[in-house]
Amino acid sequence: xxxxxxxxxxxxxxxxxxxxxxxxxxxxxxxxxxxxxxxxxxxxxxxxxxxxxxxxxxxxxxxxxxxxxxxxxxxxxxxxxxxxxxxxxxxxxxxxxxxxxxxxxxxxxxxxxxxxxxxxxxxxxxxxxxxxxxxxxxxxxxxxxxxxxxxxxxxxxxxxxxxxxxxxxxxxxxxxxxxxxxxxxxxxxxxxxxxxxxxxxxxxxxxxxxxxxxxxxxxxxxxxxxxxxxxxxxxx
Ligand code: NDP
Numbered sequence: 001x002x003x004x005x006x007x008x009x010x011x012x013x014x015x016x017x018x019x020x021x022x023x024x025x026x027x028x029x030x031x032x033x034x035x036x037x038x039x040x041x042x043x044x045x046x047x048x049x050x051x052x053x054x055x056x057x058x059x060x061x062x063x064x065x066x067x068x069x070x071x072x073x074x075x076x077x078x079x080x081x082x083x084x085x086x087x088x089x090x091x092x093x094x095x096x097x098x099x100x101x102x103x104x105x106x107x108x109x110x111x112x113x114x115x116x117x118x119x120x121x122x123x124x125x126x127x128x129x130x131x132x133x134x135x136x137x138x139x140x141x142x143x144x145x146x147x148x149x150x151x152x153x154x155x156x157x158x159x160x161x162x163x164x165x166x167x168x169x170x171x172x173x174x175x176x177x178x179x180x181x182x183x184x185x186x187x188x189x190x191x192x193x194x195x196x197x198x199x200x201x202x203x204x205x206x207x208x209x210x211x212x213x214x215x216x217x218x219x220x221x222x223x224x225x226x227x228x229x230x231x232x233x234x235x236x
Contacts, residue, residue, distance in 0.1 A: 173229025
C-alpha cells in the first residue's frame with residue numbers, strides 16, 4: 001500500500017471522523033479540517049470553513065505544511081441540512097446548503113487540483129447521499145446539492161482523467177449517527193422496512209468504500225456513484 005496525504009473535511013465527528021480514523025489505521029497520513037480548529041485526540045487538524053475560498057486555501061496550505069507535500073486524496077465530507085417544504089423553503093436555507101455541500105466541495109477540489117496534476121495522482125471523493133438521486137420530501141436544497149456532486153465528479157473526470165486523477169461520489173443511505181439515533185422508534189422501524197438490508201449502516205461501512213476509492217487499486221474507477229445504502233436507492 002502507498003501511504004497518501006489525505007485531507008478529510010469535517011473529520012471531527014460523524015462519518016468524516018470514521019473515514020479519517022479508517023484512513024489513518026490503513027497507514028495513510030491524515031489531516032482533518034474543522035471549523036473550530038479543535039480535533040479529537042490523536043488527530044491532526046487544520047482550521048477551515050468550506051464556504052470561504054480563502055479559508056479553504058489556508059486549510060490546504062496548513063495541511064501541506066504538516067504533510068511536507070501536496071494533498072493527494074481529498075474526502076469532501078463536510079455537509080449540512082436545512083430541511084423544509086418547498087413552499088416554505090427560504091432563499092437563505094437553499095443557498096446555505098448549496099454553498100456548503102456543493103460549492104464547498106468544488107472549492108476543495110479546485111484547490112487540490114494543481115498539486116494533483118503536478119503529481120499525476122489524485123483522488124477526489126465526494127460524500128453525497130442516497131437522497132441525491134432518490135429525492136427526499138422536504139429536502140429540495142439538500143437533494144439538489146448532493147446530486148450536483150455527481151455532475152461535479154463526472155466533469156472533473158473528463159477534465160483530469162488523463163492525469164492520474166479520479167473523482168467519485170459515495171452515496172450513503174441511513175447511517176447510525178446521532179441524527180438517526182434521535183428518530184422516534186416507529187420512524188426508524190418504517191425506514192428499516194424500506195431498506196432491503198433491513199438495517200442502518202455503520203459509519204465504518206461508509207469509510208470502507210472511501211478507503212477503497214482512495215487506493216491504487218481503484219485507479220480505473222472514476223465518475224462513479226458508489227451507494228452504501230443497503231439497496232435503498234438501487235436503480236437510481
Ligand atoms: P455531522 O453533522 O455529524 O458532521 C458534519 C461535519 O461537517 C462536521 O464536521 C461539521 O463541522 C462539518 N461542516 C459543516 N459545515 C461546514 C463548513 N461550512 N465548513 C467546514 N466544515 C463544515 O454529519 P454526518 O457525519 O452525519 O455527515 C457527513 C456527510 O455525510 C455529510 O456530507 C452528509 O450530508 C452525508 N450523509 C450523512 C448521512 C447520515 O445518515 N448521517 C447519510 C447520507 C449522507 P463542525 O463540527 O464545525 O460543525
